[in-house]
Amino acid sequence: MEKHYDKYIITFFITATIFLSAFYISEKILNSKIQQLRLLHEKISLNILSTETRLSFLKQVSCSAAKPASAQELGITDELNRMAKRIKLLESELSEDDENLEILRRKYVLLQVKDYLLVQELAKKCKYNIATVLYFYTNSCKECKEQSIVLDEIKDRYRYVRVYWIDETLPDPTVRTLLKLFKIEKFPTLVVGSDVYQGYVEYEKLSSIIERWSKIHNALKDDANQEIVLKIFEQLEKEGVKEVDFVKYENGKYYFKADKAEVVFTVKDGQPKRLK
Amino acid sequence: MSFSEFLTYVFLFALLYTQVIFLIFSFEFDPFNKTNKKNDKKLSKPNLSLSVIVACWNEQDTIEDTLNSIFASDFPKRKLKVIVVDDGSTDKTWLKLQNYKKRNPTLPLLILRKENGGKHTAVNLALEHVDTDLFATIDADTKLKKDSLKKAVIEFEKDRELAALGGVVLVKDPKTFIQKIQSVEYQMFVFTKYILGEMSGALVVPGAFSVYRTSTMEKIGKFKKAHLLEDLEYTFRMHKHKMKVRQSLDAISYTTTPATVGALVKQRVRWGYGLLKNLIDYKGFIFNRKYSHFGVFTVPMTLLAYFSIPISTVILFFSLYDNLYRLFLKFKVLGAQALGGLRFELPEINISSFLLIMLFVYLLVILFIINGQRIAQERTFPSRVFAFFVTYMFLAPVWVFKVLYAVATSRDVKWR
Numbered sequence: 001m002e003k004h005y006d007k008y009i010i011t012f013f014i015t016a017t018i019f020l021s022a023f024y025i026s027e028k029i030l031n032s033k034i035q036q037l038r039l040l041h042e043k044i045s046l047n048i049l050s051t052e053t054r055l056s057f058l059k060q061v062s063c064s065a066a067k068p069a070s071a072q073e074l075g076i077t078d079e080l081n082r083m084a085k086r087i088k089l090l091e092s093e094l095s096e097d098d099e100n101l102e103i104l105r106r107k108y109v110l111l112q113v114k115d116y117l118l119v120q121e122l123a124k125k126c127k128y129n130i131a132t133v134l135y136f137y138t139n140s141c142k143e144c145k146e147q148s149i150v151l152d153e154i155k156d157r158y159r160y161v162r163v164y165w166i167d168e169t170l171p172d173p174t175v176r177t178l179l180k181l182f183k184i185e186k187f188p189t190l191v192v193g194s195d196v197y198q199g200y201v202e203y204e205k206l207s208s209i210i211e212r213w214s215k216i217h218n219a220l221k222d223d224a225n226q227e228i229v230l231k232i233f234e235q236l237e238k239e240g241v242k243e244v245d246f247v248k249y250e251n252g253k254y255y256f257k258a259d260k261a262e263v264v265f266t267v268k269d270g271q272p273k274r275l276k
Numbered sequence: 277m278s279f280s281e282f283l284t285y286v287f288l289f290a291l292l293y294t295q296v297i298f299l300i301f302s303f304e305f306d307p308f309n310k311t312n313k314k315n316d317k318k319l320s321k322p323n324l325s326l327s328v329i330v331a332c333w334n335e336q337d338t339i340e341d342t343l344n345s346i347f348a349s350d351f352p353k354r355k356l357k358v359i360v361v362d363d364g365s366t367d368k369t370w371l372k373l374q375n376y377k378k379r380n381p382t383l384p385l386l387i388l389r390k391e392n393g394g395k396h397t398a399v400n401l402a403l404e405h406v407d408t409d410l411f412a413t414i415d416a417d418t419k420l421k422k423d424s425l426k427k428a429v430i431e432f433e434k435d436r437e438l439a440a441l442g443g444v445v446l447v448k449d450p451k452t453f454i455q456k457i458q459s460v461e462y463q464m465f466v467f468t469k470y471i472l473g474e475m476s477g478a479l480v481v482p483g484a485f486s487v488y489r490t491s492t493m494e495k496i497g498k499f500k501k502a503h504l505l506e507d508l509e510y511t512f513r514m515h516k517h518k519m520k521v522r523q524s525l526d527a528i529s530y531t532t533t534p535a536t537v538g539a540l541v542k543q544r545v546r547w548g549y550g551l552l553k554n555l556i557d558y559k560g561f562i563f564n565r566k567y568s569h570f571g572v573f574t575v576p577m578t579l580l581a582y583f584s585i586p587i588s589t590v591i592l593f594f595s596l597y598d599n600l601y602r603l604f605l606k607f608k609v610l611g612a613q614a615l616g617g618l619r620f621e622l623p624e625i626n627i628s629s630f631l632l633i634m635l636f637v638y639l640l641v642i643l644f645i646i647n648g649q650r651i652a653q654e655r656t657f658p659s660r661v662f663a664f665f666v667t668y669m670f671l672a673p674v675w676v677f678k679v680l681y682a683v684a685t686s687r688d689v690k691w692r
Contacts, residue, residue, distance in 0.1 A: 004475070004569065007300050014300070015293045019285075022632035146609045149602070203609065 331398035332416035364392030428527035439519035442481030448530035473523030476569030483507035505550025548679035585672035
């Protein structure tokens with residue numbers, strides 16, 4: 001049966017064609033993904049620009065007007081998250097040295113930092129506090145992967161917290177500045193609000209840190225004194241109270257709940273004093 | 277591109293290549309043209325005589341049904357002889373055979389009993405009593421269609437040189453999940469085996485239902501133990517003698533298949549062990565142009581196909597490695613909490629060229645399954661096909677690994 005050997009050659013060419021088409025299609029899809037990512041970045045930049053513009057109104061307009069109507073408006077976080085996910089995907093498809101990847105990574109970090117600065121300004125000017133976590137990591141650090149998972153869970157649990165992922169290895173002057181500013185030496189490092197935590201922080205501990213931070217800063221809405229509130233928190237915690245909750249600040253008195261029992265403080269000589 | 281990536285692509289190319297070969301040759305040997313041929317008119321009265329050999333061991337439940345289906349066929353009884361060999365059963369098989377003979381004294385039935393020695397010894401004993409032009413082997417749990425014997429014998433009359441013909445083997449009454457997905461596999465084989473048969477000669481005419489010319493046996497001898505795969509070894513031997521071995525499209529039979537995962541794995545280990553061992557015995561075949569397409573394509577392709585499922589499973593897992601590693605870390609870091617928040621996140625899959633090629637391979641396989649179903653005239657169940665793919669993806673690595681271990685340690689595998 002010497003015939004049919006030509007079919008082997010035909011098959012080879014057909015298979016090669018299918019193979020090459022597969023390569024071509026996947027290449028096209030990859031390019032379109034990069035395009036989409038660029039578009040997303042443009043959108044985020046625009047949103048930030050809009051928020052910045054609104055903020056400059058603050059100099060003339062009252063804070064209540066400038067306050068975002070919903071969490072969504074201030075929530076470019078969702079788009080940032082999407083961007084992060086897309087970048088992670090592309091990381092596995094493109095080689096590590098791909099320029100596209102580096103550009104996207106840098107854009108992502110810078111957008112985050114801008115968002116962070118905006119949040120700080122809002123807090124200062126309008127006492128509108130948002131919990132922020134700056135997460136400094138590097139690709140080679142062992143515990144960073146686990147810290148990432150912890151942070152993802154935190155984000156899902158506390159939807160109002162904003163987590164910023166700063167990759168230490170990026171060749172960007174802004175990143176250098178941040179590292180110097182917070183005196184970062186170890187990785188992973190977390191900055192919650194303005195408190196620096198070097199090294200791996202586990203889930204339970206981070207949860208309690210964030211909850212505490214939120215309680216303290218919610219207090220400040222009532223024009224309470226931040227230092228006093230902090231001191232009261234610390235005092236109650238030292239006494240062994242498990243659950244400290246701020247209720248209100250009225251007529252110079254600080255109302256708290258210590259393990260569901262009501263406690264009242266006033267201020268004397270700049271120090272909190274307990275009333276019975 | 278790393279070396280492992282290169283290897284992956286070579287493997288994928290070979291896999292795709294073999295599937296496309298089937299496709300190309302199916303245009304040459306179009307199975308749908310043949311089944312509609314009007315050959316019944318010409319040869320409605322077969323001239324050749326046939327002995328049907330049934331070797332059995334502890335088949336008290338199925339032997340009567342099998343005999344009934346054989347005698348219910350439209351093959352003329354005066355040209356038929358049925359030889360049943362009880363290979364030392366320890367149940368009521370022999371009793372049932374004797375009763376059957378008593379109840380049907382006019383049927384051309386010869387029952388023999390011997391000490392247990394293995395299937396091939398039973399068949400060989402029957403062969404000593406064969407004086408017909410052709411002989412067929414049937415498993416004791418296999419049922420025939422009415423025209424199966426006639427359709428098979430006709431091929432021998434049409435082709436003087438045909439040495440052996442493999443019957444179409446389908447799954448009988450699939451009840452359990454495992455049996456249902458096997459039915460898909462057997463349907464696919466109907467098509468692929470036929471194409472292989474036309475191309476180069478069949479890889480194996482199945483012991484479950486095959487017909488041989490008695491002169492073949494006279495030329496090459498009787499069955500051997502052959503690592504418990506006597507039908508495969510016999511086919512190899514026929515190829516060694518450059519005989520013509522083909523696969524039927526319309527001589528249909530239904531056999532019982534393993535009902536549980538454990539039984540299936542055991543069966544596939546036996547098959548795989550037999551295949552590899554016999555291939556080692558007949559290593560002269562591989563890529564040998566002397567045996568034309570059989571050596572050049574069929575044998576290497578079978579090896580590739582056998583290992584392809586586990587290899588592709590491994591590759592799939594490696595490409596999903598990151599996702600899996602992340603899941604593992606999640607459990608480590610969050611502990612039991614991770615279970616609570618285990619939302620089923622559909623991971624965005626990278627549309628890599630690898631996935632596209634695998635997709636094409638799967639599409640071709642599905643095409644072959646559909647073709648097989650059309651030939652066998654059985655219904656299509658898309659959900660079964662899907663279940664077949666997914667289940668075998670996880671099971672095949674298990675039995676392939678066991679086979680490799682068994683071959684490496686050269687331990688003999690049990691039949692039951």
